[in-house]
Amino acid sequence: METTKDSSIRDQDDGEASALSKVDADLKTQSEALDSPLASHVCENDRRYQGFRPGAYWGPNDQEAADNLNLYHRIFSLSYRGRLCLAPIPKAPERVLDLGTGTGIWALDFAAEHPSATVVGTDISPVNIDPVPANVTFKQDDFCEDWGSSHENYDFIHARCLYGSIPNYPALYEKVLKGLKPGGWFEQAEISVIAISDDGSLKGTHMDKWGSLALEIGEKTGKSFAIAEELIPQIQKAGFVDVRSHTFNWPVGEWPEEERLKELGRQNRIGWEKGLDSWANLLFPKVLGDLRNPKIHAYQHMTVCYGRKPLEPAP
Numbered sequence: 001m002e003t004t005k006d007s008s009i010r011d012q013d014d015g016e017a018s019a020l021s022k023v024d025a026d027l028k029t030q031s032e033a034l035d036s037p038l039a040s041h042v043c044e045n046d047r048r049y050q051g052f053r054p055g056a057y058w059g060p061n062d063q064e065a066a067d068n069l070n071l072y073h074r075i076f077s078l079s080y081r082g083r084l085c086l087a088p089i090p091k092a093p094e095r096v097l098d099l100g101t102g103t104g105i106w107a108l109d110f111a112a113e114h115p116s117a118t119v120v121g122t123d124i125s126p127v128n129i130d131p132v133p134a135n136v137t138f139k140q141d142d143f144c145e146d147w148g149s150s151h152e153n154y155d156f157i158h159a160r161c162l163y164g165s166i167p168n169y170p171a172l173y174e175k176v177l178k179g180l181k182p183g184g185w186f187e188q189a190e191i192s193v194i195a196i197s198d199d200g201s202l203k204g205t206h207m208d209k210w211g212s213l214a215l216e217i218g219e220k221t222g223k224s225f226a227i228a229e230e231l232i233p234q235i236q237k238a239g240f241v242d243v244r245s246h247t248f249n250w251p252v253g254e255w256p257e258e259e260r261l262k263e264l265g266r267q268n269r270i271g272w273e274k275g276l277d278s279w280a281n282l283l284f285p286k287v288l289g290d291l292r293n294p295k296i297h298a299y300q301h302m303t304v305c306y307g308r309k310p311l312e313p314a315p
């Protein structure tokens with residue numbers, strides 16, 4: 001397996017949820033719920049969460065959350081220099097699956113870039129896009145459940161930012177392997193929740209403590225937030241072949257000198273600020289001050305790992 005890791009701030013390439021209690025009283029939600037039991041939502045602390053399998057996912061699914069997912073889509077694009085994935089997928093894939101598609105933005109962009117492909121985006125929350133392009137389908141589905149008839153169906157399965165969402169890696173990756181055609185690719189990209197700095201500027205700050213608190217939440221819910229750190233060995237163990245990974249350094253804040261990284265850091269800082277409320281509501285407001293302190297040179301790792309389903313079944 002080849003691994004690339006950034007050792008400087010410049011990108012290098014070597015290779016429970018809360019107790020969801022109150023059903024949304026909002027009229028719109030009630031009428032959606034009447035239309036389809038899958039489309040209902042629950043609300044807590046002024047945020048809206050999915051009503052299908054309530055509590056299965058920790059994050060809200062309201063407009064604010066959607067805006068932040070779309071912001072991170074742009075940050076990924078900056079990091080990948082405009083690419084949508086790093087795996088060496090065929091030029092004209094036929095069938096593609098985006099697991100936990102969120103707002104569906106990756107699926108839409110991928111479908112536009114690959115008109116030959118039929119792209120399916122699945123999520124535990126409904127995807128609110130209308131109209132949907134002819135080569136895209138969105139389905140409300142729990143990826144931890146049986147995938148039904150999707151045996152050897154896909155050329156490429158993509159997953160991104162599933163921290164705090166996977167209770168059992170081997171069980172999920174077994175489904176992914178089953179769903180892929182022989183030789184098909186799987187790629188998963190995950191942002192570490194742990195901020196780091198090389199010059200000691202983060203040490204002892206609230207932001208420094210944030211990472212371990214986030215990891216504790218994952219330990220309590222049984223859905224790890226250390227996924228960026230656990231991803232590579234889990235994908236290797238699952239039986240994928242030709243596994244490669246890249247770790248990027250994503251600055252938090254505008255402190256880098258290089259213009260591209262300054263912009264990435266600015267957008268990442270805004271993403272942190274907007275995401276803090278959904279992460280912990282009132283738990284970590286002090287982290288806000290650290291995010292805006294130019295003397296703190298924090299960054300975090302983003303790791304992407306991909307591998308192929310073997311052409312022959314294992315003996």
Ligand SMILES: C[S@@+](CC[C@H](N)C(=O)[O-])C[C@H]1O[C@@H](n2cnc3c(N)ncnc32)[C@H](O)[C@@H]1O
Nearest residue numbers: 057069100101102123124141142143160161165
């Ligand atoms: C942080 S968001 C990332 C969304 C998207 N992949 C992206 O990168 O923009 C995680 C997504 O995973 C979805 N999710 C979490 N658990 C899920 C499950 N068991 N089945 C399907 N989707 C799930 C959530 O609803 C949410 O939309």
